[in-house]
Amino acid sequence: MDSLLNRIIEKNKCLTNKGKVASYIPALERVNPNYLGACIADMNGNLYTAGDYNRKFTLQSISKTVSLMLAIMDNGTEEVFSKVGMEPTGDAFNSIIRLETISPSKPLNPMINAGAIAVDSMIKGKNSEEKFNRLLKLFRKICSNEYLNINEEVYLSEKQTGNRNRALAYFMKDVGIISGDVEDILDIYFKQCSIEVDCIDIARIGLFLANNGVILDTGERVVEEKIAKTIKTFMVTCGMYNASGEFAINVGVPAKSGVGGGIMAAVPLRMGVGVFSPALDDKGNSLAGYGVLKDLSRELDLSFF
Structure with a gap:
């Protein structure tokens, strides 16, 4: 597995020159676009790493995958999805147009920005700090990493430039989708996006989902199996933004990307995969990371379609 992963990393290294780092968040614009790393965490407890993992x-x-878990645990499925839809969107992840043109005016799914902000508004706690700390604690447990924390530079950069997200949040406040202080809710969102990880951390999130909500090392069930399956279903239908259908055909596993360059994949009852390469395609997905997952899927017959 180590040699296979190294070979796939080397094959896809050339793709780092073809994408662009996220420039709308100043702190992300300064990241080296040539990084490419990956980690596989399998159901036997093995970790395989390659490149800049x-x-x-x-x-x-x-x-967004973990905040959705917490919101469902806090409120139940019915309450969460009374405020957020379950359907994919062909629009960009930060688009506002569907909120204005559909009725009721709720986000189409929890994997786009509007949906994730609405989800954060449902996390329980006496204030935004307690709500975020509950979320961070869940991340640390799933990743088996007590040292996870936010990158302050990225957090402040997002907070200072996140005007599109503010527009989404205030619109949802106006139409009754979210309640509470909008800036407090956005603070949770900006912080969760700024949690700093490596490929091992996100591979462990993938493994946790692949194992249906049970931490492999300890056997502890953290979320109900139904919740884990709900998250994986959203990853298949919405996890790669408006390239989710193409990704399902070419890779065929539940995955969630981020504009920081990471992609987390969960291969049910087999493995979790974490890849990182910050050069993005025009949909906001890691270009080389996509290539790595496509090759892994083909080599290991991972697609469940």
């Missing part, structure tokens, strides 16, 4: 990056939209 230990380089740190921020979760960005990969975090």
